[in-house]
Amino acid sequence: MKKTLGISGLLLFVCVLTSLLNPDFLSPYNLQNTLRWTALFGIISLGVSFVIMTGGIDLSIGSVVGLTGSILPMLLIQHQFSTSTALLMVIVLALLIGLVHGLLITKLKLQPFVVTLCGLLFYRGYARYITDDQVRGFGTGFESLKQLTSGKPCALAVVALAIGGTLSIWLLMRLLWVRRNPDPEVDRRGLLLALTGSGTLALLGAIVWLGQIQPISGILVPMPFFIMMGLAVVAGIFLNHTIYGRYLLAVGRNEQAARYSGINTDRIVIMAYAICSVLTGIGGILFALDINSIQPSSHGNFYELYAIAAAVLGGCSLRGGEGSILGVVIGAAVMRVLYNSINLLGIPTQLEFAIIGGVILVGVVVDELVKRLVARSRARRQLQQAQF
Amino acid sequence: MSNQVPLAEVREVSKRFPGVLALDQVQLKLFQGEVLALVGENGAGKSTLMRILAGEETPDSGQVFLDGKAVSVDSVNTASRLGIALIHQELNLSDNLDIGANIFLGREPVRLGLIDRKRIYRESRKVMRKVGLTGSPAELVGSLSIGQQQLVEIARALSLRARVLIMDEPTSSLSQRETERLLQVVRELKAEGVGVLYISHRLGEVKKLADRVLVLRDGTNAGELSREEIDHDRMVKLMVGRDVSQFYRRIPYRPGRLLLEAHKLRSPTHPQYEISFSIRAGEIVGVAGLIGSGRTEMLNLLFGIDRPLAGKIWIQGQPLRLGRPFDAIQAGLALVPEDRKQQGLILTMALRRNLSLAGLRANQLSGGLLNKSQERQLAIEMIERLQIKTPGLDEVVEYLSGGTQQKVVLAKWLSLEPKVLLMDEPTRGIDVGAKEEIYGLMEELARDGVAILFSSSEMEELLGMSHRLLVMHEGRISGGLKSDEFSEEAVMQLATGLERDVPKSQSGSGTRGYQ
Numbered sequence: 083m084k085k086t087l088g089i090s091g092l093l094l095f096v097c098v099l100t101s102l103l104n105p106d107f108l109s110p111y112n113l114q115n116t117l118r119w120t121a122l123f124g125i126i127s128l129g130v131s132f133v134i135m136t137g138g139i140d141l142s143i144g145s146v147v148g149l150t151g152s153i154l155p156m157l158l159i160q161h162q163f164s165t166s167t168a169l170l171m172v173i174v175l176a177l178l179i180g181l182v183h184g185l186l187i188t189k190l191k192l193q194p195f196v197v198t199l200c201g202l203l204f205y206r207g208y209a210r211y212i213t214d215d216q217v218r219g220f221g222t223g224f225e226s227l228k229q230l231t232s233g234k235p236c237a238l239a240v241v242a243l244a245i246g247g248t249l250s251i252w253l254l255m256r257l258l259w260v261r262r263n264p265d266p267e268v269d270r271r272g273l274l275l276a277l278t279g280s281g282t283l284a285l286l287g288a289i290v291w292l293g294q295i296q297p298i299s300g301i302l303v304p305m306p307f308f309i310m311m312g313l314a315v316v317a318g319i320f321l322n323h324t325i326y327g328r329y330l331l332a333v334g335r336n337e338q339a340a341r342y343s344g345i346n347t348d349r350i351v352i353m354a355y356a357i358c359s360v361l362t363g364i365g366g367i368l369f370a371l372d373i374n375s376i377q378p379s380s381h382g383n384f385y386e387l388y389a390i391a392a393a394v395l396g397g398c399s400l401r402g403g404e405g406s407i408l409g410v411v412i413g414a415a416v417m418r419v420l421y422n423s424i425n426l427l428g429i430p431t432q433l434e435f436a437i438i439g440g441v442i443l444v445g446v447v448v449d450e451l452v453k454r455l456v457a458r459s460r461a462r463r464q465l466q467q468a469q470f
Numbered sequence: 471m472s473n474q475v476p477l478a479e480v481r482e483v484s485k486r487f488p489g490v491l492a493l494d495q496v497q498l499k500l501f502q503g504e505v506l507a508l509v510g511e512n513g514a515g516k517s518t519l520m521r522i523l524a525g526e527e528t529p530d531s532g533q534v535f536l537d538g539k540a541v542s543v544d545s546v547n548t549a550s551r552l553g554i555a556l557i558h559q560e561l562n563l564s565d566n567l568d569i570g571a572n573i574f575l576g577r578e579p580v581r582l583g584l585i586d587r588k589r590i591y592r593e594s595r596k597v598m599r600k601v602g603l604t605g606s607p608a609e610l611v612g613s614l615s616i617g618q619q620q621l622v623e624i625a626r627a628l629s630l631r632a633r634v635l636i637m638d639e640p641t642s643s644l645s646q647r648e649t650e651r652l653l654q655v656v657r658e659l660k661a662e663g664v665g666v667l668y669i670s671h672r673l674g675e676v677k678k679l680a681d682r683v684l685v686l687r688d689g690t691n692a693g694e695l696s697r698e699e700i701d702h703d704r705m706v707k708l709m710v711g712r713d714v715s716q717f718y719r720r721i722p723y724r725p726g727r728l729l730l731e732a733h734k735l736r737s738p739t740h741p742q743y744e745i746s747f748s749i750r751a752g753e754i755v756g757v758a759g760l761i762g763s764g765r766t767e768m769l770n771l772l773f774g775i776d777r778p779l780a781g782k783i784w785i786q787g788q789p790l791r792l793g794r795p796f797d798a799i800q801a802g803l804a805l806v807p808e809d810r811k812q813q814g815l816i817l818t819m820a821l822r823r824n825l826s827l828a829g830l831r832a833n834q835l836s837g838g839l840l841n842k843s844q845e846r847q848l849a850i851e852m853i854e855r856l857q858i859k860t861p862g863l864d865e866v867v868e869y870l871s872g873g874t875q876q877k878v879v880l881a882k883w884l885s886l887e888p889k890v891l892l893m894d895e896p897t898r899g900i901d902v903g904a905k906e907e908i909y910g911l912m913e914e915l916a917r918d919g920v921a922i923l924f925s926s927s928e929m930e931e932l933l934g935m936s937h938r939l940l941v942m943h944e945g946r947i948s949g950g951l952k953s954d955e956f957s958e959e960a961v962m963q964l965a966t967g968l969e970r971d972v973p974k975s976q977s978g979s980g981t982r983g984y985q
Binding site for chain 1: 798812814818834840
């Protein structure tokens, strides 16, 4: 929770700074683009965060994006499959890739790094082979399919109002419930803070929408953002409210203890890799539709690193057992906004990687320092208790 | 011999660790060209004593003498300069390097700034011949058998010109033939004037090899036997021989129905032996045995952590699917594992989540949703029932005391209301108060008809808590003892390798005639 607050603060800081230095940041065109890219990277970041929570890693994400992106247009155009069949085939392919990764890692006890590194090379090579290294795309057709990425069904203000409003009502109900049934574990101040935040969001949305304040009221939310939100909600419920999510965190923290508690740890790890690859497959479809000109040799290159970076920024520990869905989504947003700022502020694009790397490093260093500070103050408190 | 100056001598050495006095005014004399066997129960202070001699520990008081001169063995380097070498039970070899490289590890001869491989191999061949290792020093250690690796360790000690050779359980993982070979090498070293301090649980071996036996008990000298006095019974008597405290109040046991039956189990670690036994409701059965005797392996086998190579287990007459902890839990088994920090708990998780972990699947809502209010309720109940001292339900268990942590592990399993409770060293490393509480719980559970199988390294606990004992030795049950046969001597006899029949469950029939 604290981590998520920290990364939200960072996101807000970068957004405010950039929009002050270059008001173009808030232009509808720029914000819509940033939102769309955040959503696309958010989806694959969510995927890899599940693997990272088990203490593993998936390096094949970029190549799976490349492979699914190359295959989808071939299925649709060369093989004339129907849209739904083609989408289903791509997702099943991704699922199989994930299952193979998981089986190799659990049953043969291979290292995740090695397995997915081989995947990275294999899928890239295979994509180049089946496409004959030719650029693939959907041409000018498939308009309804392309709506998945280019569609903008709703204004940002309305979305803000809807999300803020729903959250506020839910938080309010929870607060009232807690008042009637006191529960020492519920952080009431946190609830109030969250209520304030979501209320403000809803209020801003309402003002902009009703007042038609330009240019903000002209900002539309692209379709991928809704897809990502939907996936994130499902992922959040899965992680925090099902026994499988609990098992996942348990296995990530201490696989041995999980096994001694009767958990089928192999199955949990396989599941994590399957989730990761399926989300990558969904991301791959959307990336392909968005770009519409897929170069098999380079499409998706380095995406695994962006995804891993977003997950780590969002609070996933590479040691496993830790992670927050909201954090990962915000982490992905930080990555995209940073990238956007570099372009808008006229910073030489050659510096892009250096800046992103630097910001992530500072982020994890600060996080580690905070952790130590907390541990030290805890030790001091215990010492004081022992003395009196 | 006694008027001779000892090669090595330890005079009035004491060593205190937090909470225990490991060595109390211990004396030891080792003469040139003799094998002195050092025996004692687990925790008697054998390893601390030899670590002091080898410079791995420094004594709090007392003095070490070499050739009658006081020396201070403050580090392993000093020890090897003085000619003292210690061979650990777990071999310290790099199996990715060849024999020669291992023998000279850390003191490689150098020529022109490069390792002088020729010299390494030449010198290695010399010491290898002494210990009877044929073959090339360029062979990888990883490709050798455990027995040969043991010989490489000895060769390394010889190349250090060790005059005092300390061997800790050198034969614990060797085959019969390898053991014979090793004993022969030790005899040859002795003939060359090396003083050997030989630590072993295998009293048969000690009888064959030792010139003298020194017995330690509870960190003090318990006695010494000369060559002609050495026999199994005398050694055991010196090793135990103390009062069993009145800490335990064993409740009488009324035989209930047969709950668990193990039939001809073969473990992957000791496939040559079969394990068969049964436990009835309300029975507390202790599993005795020295470290490495296979107690943990047997409990893990029953719970399905490891899959037996052969054999069957029945729980309440129903066959159990082997090698699956979840099936074992479903059948009513629970295991409090040996290592609570690594196996029993997820240290960085909240207490509440640790408590519910094993029962999540049984208590899930539809669609696999967590039943969080039930989880909370359960935590409150178990904290109350076991008197777990914690600031709150969400306390991270890492911050709780050892005894409290163990209670959390127990609570986790008791919340599932097991029929058969397996406990591996349930009171290891916890304070007396928590121990007593755990004993009380065990008795309460037994009274309610739970069958308990617990392993322990503490003799008093085994004799005080059990209705019946199973004694293990080298991966098999070497014998069983009924409560009227309990004595420390009897347990040690079996634990050190004397065979005896396994008595069946006390109600008589031990075959599959339940109900």
